[in-house]
Amino acid sequence: MIRRSRDEQTRAAVRSEQWEATMIGLRAADILRQRFADFYAAHVAGLKSHPSHFVGIIQALFSLVEACGVELPDFLDIRTEPHNPAAALLALPAHLTRDEDALAALDECRWTLEAFHPIVYGLTHEIEPLFDGGRQNLLLLLLWALADQTTWSPGAADIQDVIDYALSELSAERQAFAERIVRLRDQRWPGDLPMDELARQLDQVIYRELNLGKAVRYAFAATGLHFADLSLEELDEMGWTGMDWYSVDFATIAAEQAEARDFLQHYYDLDNLVSAQPEVFDEVVALLTEAVARLETSPPTSA
Amino acid sequence: MTTPNQDCQYHALIALLGELPAQPIATHNPLALLRPLFDGSMTIEVALSPAIQEAIAACEQLAYQRDGKGRSLCERLNDLPAIPAIHAIDGW
Incomplete structure (x- = not known):
């Protein structure tokens, strides 16, 4: 039997899809805590760390941003509910209810969270x-x-x-x-x-x-x-x-x-x-x- | 049978050990502390607490041997020049 060293276990964990996805979800939760503290306290702080909850957290974040009047591009599978951001926590697309699908969706949200732009309306010069x-x-x-x-x-x-x-x-x-x-x-x-x-x-x-x-x-x-x-x-x-x-x-x-x-x-x-x-x-x-x-x-x- | 001098040394050693701060097991194995985060049983509030965030940072430090620079794509992007603003917009 081959036993991995503790360090090897840690390296493998950090490089796993689940780790990356969880960090993306936590980042969204942290942004909510910083930017929408009341909403965070009421709806997010007590949620458990399921992948599907993290997808919901990202949906709620973008719903709140849209509720501020910001127009966002359509992206990926994320559903927004600007008139009811709390509902966005639960409004998961049907195909994202399984953990592995939710993890994949979170991975696709990485870019959305890290290099994000509201819609720009300028004409292309192409x-x-x-x-x-x-x-x-x-x-x-x-x-x-x-x-x-x-x-x-x-x-x-x-x-x-x-x-x-x-x-x-x-x-x-x-x-x-x-x-x-x-x-x-x-x-x-x-x-x-x-x-x-x-x-x-x-x-x-x-x-x-x-x-x-x-x-x-x-x-x-x-x-x-x-x-x-x-x-x-x-x-x-x-x-x-x-x-x-x-x-x-x-x-x-x-x-x-x-x-x-x-x-x-x-x-x-x-x-x-x-x-x-x-x-x-x-x-x-x-x-x-x-x-x-x-x-x-x-x-x-x-x- | 110990001599009075030896007794004194033992007591001093025991007193010294008593002074050492207790160290949680997870200090040496931060991944163990994160297990509830990944099995879905940790609340978001706890996940964002300093203790958990430090454990996450310790694991990532071990995995990537980071030097503090370029820790994530987001931080690298933050170093890029912002879009030139005619009207001031915080964050651009």
Whole structure:
């Protein structure tokens, strides 16, 4: 009979799936204790250390965060109950009631707990998803083309390539847009156009109840809000810097997310109009051209 | 038969042993202390107590021979530069 030494037993235990999963569950419980002390005392402190309880604890944690108004991405099998976080402790998905399944789910939660981000709403700069099918983001194409020489140019790709790609995606019945898009090449704004000032002017321009300033700022990731200016892809490139669950201000995040969603809505609604109706495309180009002309004939205003 | 001098030495030794603080078995075997945590019979409150957390740290120290740096992925991430904030957000 081979007897493991005590140290070997400890090493094996620490490297086991159960250990890792238990530590993830305890981390969630500790965050609850730090951030939601009343809830922890009432519902969590007395729970026993079953794997399924740890899954419930993570569900309760994210439910409480959502109850603060923070919008979280959908992740894994976790179910949230923001209107009744205590229920989330018990609301396990049916397939996680067995210990081994719960342990596996906890392991998948590791990244969620350690490098976690609420939803960001910024536009990706990946060309294909933006213009795939030629049915959307013509507002963005329009703005990128006009501002190609300015300091706000995203520079994600040669704008001519972007235009060529968007044109290639347009279906036959949408050819009314094609000549408009081609014409944009000759309407580019001067490189020294003060874009901040232009955006301030456009903040005053309401078209069909939509604020052009907000739509333009969103399109160029110039809102000043992380949640409106960053896309998931950019966050990924930045290394998914982790959120500090112990000190993070959920109310501030919720407020910034709400503000970012407002920018997104103005962009999204205007893009739907621009991308569907050639006459709207023309009207928006005209409004932008007027604003640029006003800017070139008047001295800049203070911020 | 002991001499008075030997008696004195024994008493001094016994007194000295009595002064030593009692050491729980788990000090030498922290894994034993954690058994209820892993069989599901420990409460979360106890699991988060300093004694249990120290036992966990002792086991992990033994397993990974950690030097205190890079103890977990989370702590490594904490050293990365934060997302530049225009508006101050605690924790970013």
